[in-house]
Amino acid sequence: MRTAKKLMLTPVLALTAFGLAAGPAAAASADSGGSEDGWTYQADLEEINDSGASGDIMITVKGDQAMITEHVEGLAENFQDGPYPHVQHIHVKADGSAECPTSSADENGDGIVNTPEGGAAYGDVSTTLTDSGDTSADAAVDVDHAGIKGGSATYKRTIDLDAKTKDAIKDGRATVVVHGLDPADQSKDVQDAKSPLDDSLPQAATAPALCGTLADSQMGQPPKGGPDTGGGSTASTDDTVMLAAGGGVLVAAGAAFAISRRKKPSTGAH
Numbered sequence: 001m002r003t004a005k006k007l008m009l010t011p012v013l014a015l016t017a018f019g020l021a022a023g024p025a026a027a028a029s030a031d032s033g034g035s036e037d038g039w040t041y042q043a044d045l046e047e048i049n050d051s052g053a054s055g056d057i058m059i060t061v062k063g064d065q066a067m068i069t070e071h072v073e074g075l076a077e078n079f080q081d082g083p084y085p086h087v088q089h090i091h092v093k094a095d096g097s098a099e100c101p102t103s104s105a106d107e108n109g110d111g112i113v114n115t116p117e118g119g120a121a122y123g124d125v126s127t128t129l130t131d132s133g134d135t136s137a138d139a140a141v142d143v144d145h146a147g148i149k150g151g152s153a154t155y156k157r158t159i160d161l162d163a164k165t166k167d168a169i170k171d172g173r174a175t176v177v178v179h180g181l182d183p184a185d186q187s188k189d190v191q192d193a194k195s196p197l198d199d200s201l202p203q204a205a206t207a208p209a210l211c212g213t214l215a216d217s218q219m220g221q222p223p224k225g226g227p228d229t230g231g232g233s234t235a236s237t238d239d240t241v242m243l244a245a246g247g248g249v250l251v252a253a254g255a256a257f258a259i260s261r262r263k264k265p266s267t268g269a270h
């Protein structure tokens with residue numbers, strides 16, 4: 001066993017000594033290891049515009065699906081005699097890291113950061129976390145299907161995730177924003193203003209109330225093995241992980257070794 005391993009490692013290490021593709025190979029190995037089992041991302045949702053609200057969200061991405069569990073509290077409770085419809089989105093930035101805006105983003109000086117003003121920090125709406133139906137950006141101000149209704153709620157939904165949103169989540173360019181302030185808490189100017197997103201809605205209805213940047217919750221932990229992996233492939237994966245821990249250069253060697261282990265039974269070792 002040990003001899004076979006050494007034989008496999010030697011030529012690969014020889015190649016890496018010439019500086020051939022050790023970096024890309026390491027990146028590819030780490031990425032595919034996680035995406036097969038699903039990656040979990042989470043965000044603490046913190047108040048914007050002195051909303052007084054708080055919350056958290058967990059998103060597990062598996063293939064093209066996202067399992068979402070979110071809890072919020074302290075948001076505006078009522079609006080026009082009904083539970084307040086809080087629209088919420090995954091915003092994505094084209095480049096740079098996801099951020100939540102500070103009060104300095106209030107460009108027009110009306111006392112609140114409205115949704116477009118926050119855009120420099122969190123980017124544009126990419127996915128709408130509705131209660132049912134359409135989850136695209138087209139549903140961004142669909143208050144009838146707002147994901148959160150009332151001041152405190154738990155939101156659970158599994159949705160199809162488009163490639164743009166998925167890539168942004170993995171790259172750290174995605175932010176969850178929950179909208180809707182209590183008009184009673186706002187200045188007269190803000191109370192009277194129309195939403196810059198939809199002039200049939202008041203400004204307060206679409207201004208951000210909670211914001212959190214999505215981050216990989218497994219950061220620094222080894223990837224979890226799937227429950228149904230066969231004995232052979234589990235052993236290979238473990239070897240790869242152990243070698244990877246030894247140093248980036250060895251990841252390529254580990255991958256090559258894993259391939260050789262998988263091939264062994266079919267080549268017939270007798």
Ligand SMILES: [Cu+2]
Pocket residue numbers: 087088089090091125177178179
């Ligand atoms: Cu939004």
